[in-house]
Amino acid sequence: MSSENPNTQTRILDAAWTLLETGGSKVRxxxxxxxxxxxxxxxxxxxxxxxxxxxxxxxxxxxxxxxDARLAASRAAxxxxxxxxxxxxxxxxxxxxxxxxxxxxMAMQDSDEDARDAWVNRMNAMHHGCVAVAKMLADExxxxxxxxxxxxxxxxxxxxxxxxxxxLVTTRGWSQSDYIEEMKTxx
Amino acid sequence: MSSENPNTQTRILDAAWTLLETGGSKVRxxxxxxxxxxxxxxxxxxxxxxxxxxxxxxxxxxxxxxxDARLAASRAAxxxxxxxxxxxxxxxxxxxxxxxxxxxxMAMQDSDEDARDAWVNRMNAMHHGCVAVAKMLADExxxxxxxxxxxxxxxxxxxxxxxxxxxLVTTRGWSQSDYIEEMKTxx
DNA sequence: TTGCTAACTTGACATGGTGTAAACTTGACG
DNA sequence: CGTCAAGTTTACACCATGTCAAGTTAGCAA
Numbered sequence: 001m002s003s004e005n006p007n008t009q010t011r012i013l014d015a016a017w018t019l020l021e022t023g024g025s026k027v028r029x030x031x032x033x034x035x036x037x038x039x040x041x042x043x044x045x046x047x048x049x050x051x052x053x054x055x056x057x058x059x060x061x062x063x064x065x066x067x068d069a070r071l072a073a074s075r076a077a078x079x080x081x082x083x084x085x086x087x088x089x090x091x092x093x094x095x096x097x098x099x100x101x102x103x104x105x106m107a108m109q110d111s112d113e114d115a116r117d118a119w120v121n122r123m124n125a126m127h128h129g130c131v132a133v134a135k136m137l138a139d140e141x142x143x144x145x146x147x148x149x150x151x152x153x154x155x156x157x158x159x160x161x162x163x164x165x166x167x168l169v170t171t172r173g174w175s176q177s178d179y180i181e182e183m184k185t186x187x
Numbered sequence: 188m189s190s191e192n193p194n195t196q197t198r199i200l201d202a203a204w205t206l207l208e209t210g211g212s213k214v215r216x217x218x219x220x221x222x223x224x225x226x227x228x229x230x231x232x233x234x235x236x237x238x239x240x241x242x243x244x245x246x247x248x249x250x251x252x253x254x255d256a257r258l259a260a261s262r263a264a265x266x267x268x269x270x271x272x273x274x275x276x277x278x279x280x281x282x283x284x285x286x287x288x289x290x291x292x293m294a295m296q297d298s299d300e301d302a303r304d305a306w307v308n309r310m311n312a313m314h315h316g317c318v319a320v321a322k323m324l325a326d327e328x329x330x331x332x333x334x335x336x337x338x339x340x341x342x343x344x345x346x347x348x349x350x351x352x353x354x355l356v357t358t359r360g361w362s363q364s365d366y367i368e369e370m371k372t373x374x
Numbered sequence: 375t376t377g378c379t380a381a382c383t384t385g386a387c388a389t390g391g392t393g394t395a396a397a398c399t400t401g402a403c404g
Numbered sequence: 405c406g407t408c409a410a411g412t413t414t415a416c417a418c419c420a421t422g423t424c425a426a427g428t429t430a431g432c433a434a
């Protein structure tokens with residue numbers, strides 16, 4: 001019963017989550033409402049707009065999957081290479097979990113400023129992690145000569161981007177482990 | 188007069204081109220019509236849908252910029268590395284030219300099947316070029332040991348993807364030459 | 375001149391999804 | 405018993421795409 005009937009708000013978030021995970025990114029507000037067993041308007045009682053609902057969904061996923069803890073684990077590494085490895089593991093594990101919502105959010109970037117900001121912030125956070133890794137590598141002289149820390153970070157961020165993952169894993173048919181291995185080798 | 192008054196069709200394509208190059212990807216049919224000096228309905232006399240217009244615009248750009256000729260030049264190279272270089276040059280020169288329309292087309296991928304197909308075809312053509320390059324490199328034993336031709340091609344295609352370019356050049360502020368150099372080094 | 379046709383214009387309308395507004399129901403709690 | 409919060413139903417405004425029908429206009433042919 002308690003698992004059957006949590007917060008309406010939570011039920012909406014869960015519904016959005018599962019729908020976006022499976023049903024492409026053209027999920028409508030009414031679809032989500034129906035899946036949550038609630039009227040379309042009720043959704044607007046909890047979330048002001050589609051963009052806001054999507055953003056809240058990403059936060060919800062983060063909370064449920066305890067993403068912070070996993071990313072924090074990668075910060076514990078002592079050597080630069082070890083940290084690079086852990087960071088790639090953590091991030092690559094994260095991508096498929098938010099991929100559904102991420103797609104929908106990316107698709108809204110042109111039409112909705114909030115959605116754009118939210119996604120850009122996420123990517124900036126990831127980029128920040130790349131900078132930290134690049135710095136550690138630079139301190140240990142592990143970067144290719146002539147490659148600046150910022151360029152190295154940018155490059156790593158691009159390799160690990162959701163789009164890159166999408167390209168290789170979903171359209172070229174790589175396995176998740178292929179991807180992780182290849183990224184580690186390249187980086 | 189003749190440069191002032193070509194085909195209405197051509198005027199529409201040119202209008203779409205310039206608008207998409209500058210004005211983000213939320214360009215409406217009415218915007219394009221206005222820019223072409225024509226009524227909104229007239230656009231539908233020439234193109235059945237927004238997707239079709241966008242696709243026709245990419246073809247129009249290809250024709251005007253003589254893209255085929257430039258890509259053919261990269262096929263002339265004799266050694267694998269040389270060919271890789273030329274291919275990267277040609278492709279990286281191409282990206283910014285179609286970037287405007289490309290963005291709009293990508294944004295339609297979820298809602299319109301024709302748009303999706305058209306863009307996927309383009310990307311497949313690019314991927315095909317990558318396979319050719321990877322094959323030449325493999326024949327000369329220039330690939331990293333353990334890296335298959337198909338994986339190498341996939342990787343190269345991902346590095347050179349429009350999204351990757353977008354990430355580095357437009358959001359991280361790299362210069363076009365930074366990008367080309369870095370891609371050559373990495374590849 | 376008349377008349378036909380292709381290209382374009384004008385204006386109206388259907389569709390589909392988002393978001394807003396208002397009035398009604400229902401259950402819990404003091 | 406009253407009231408407050410959370411939902412429901414119904415209706416509507418908005419906006420872009422795409423469709424339809426009737427009218428205009430230039431050019432060309434008989």
